[in-house]
Amino acid sequence: MLYSILLWVHILCAITALGANITYFPWLFRVGKNPQSIAFTLHTIKMMDDWIANPAYILALFTGDALIRYAEASDGFSYTTPWILTSLVLYAVVAVLGLFVYSPLLKKQIKLVNSVGADAPEYKRMANYGLYLGFAIVAITVLITFMMAVKPLLW
Secondary structure, three states, rough: OOOHHHHHHHHHHHHHHHHHHHHHHHHHHHHOOHHHHHHHHHHHHHHHHHHHHHHHHHHHHHHHHHHHHHHHOOOOOOOOOHHHHHHHHHHHHHHHHHHHHHHHHHHHHHHHHHOOOOHOOOHHHHHHHHHHHHHHHHHHHHHHHHHHHHHOOOO
16 A cells, blocks of 8 residues: 555656646747746746656655565666666756756746846747757656666666
8 A cells, every 4th residue: 555655646646747848838838929938937937847747756756765665675677777777867867957958048038038138038048948958858757767668678
């Protein structure tokens, strides 16, 4: 029963984190139709990242750790199981990109839109970089969820 509850929380965290991240794209694409709402949109994305996505990613790490420890005894999975190890490496990449690149970039976008406006070349450059980076983070996270669900034999 404990394993099932941990698995449910782990899946719920993955859905919440990835789901929140995916919503950033419609927010950002729709804001082009209403440029005066860019600052509000960026602040909302920052709030969702700080209070929904990132905590869910962190809780997913802890529940995943508990699942691995539980599965070591029953299923033979461990941190060296290829799909788990690959997922953890990808998770580390997502964490570094999210916390140390995307989050500061989003803060800079908010600062720029408030100081120089959304039409400034510097803001547009940061906004494009943020879209590409966000897409990369989401793509890696989708790959992690694939590994978790399919458990492929990698080597």
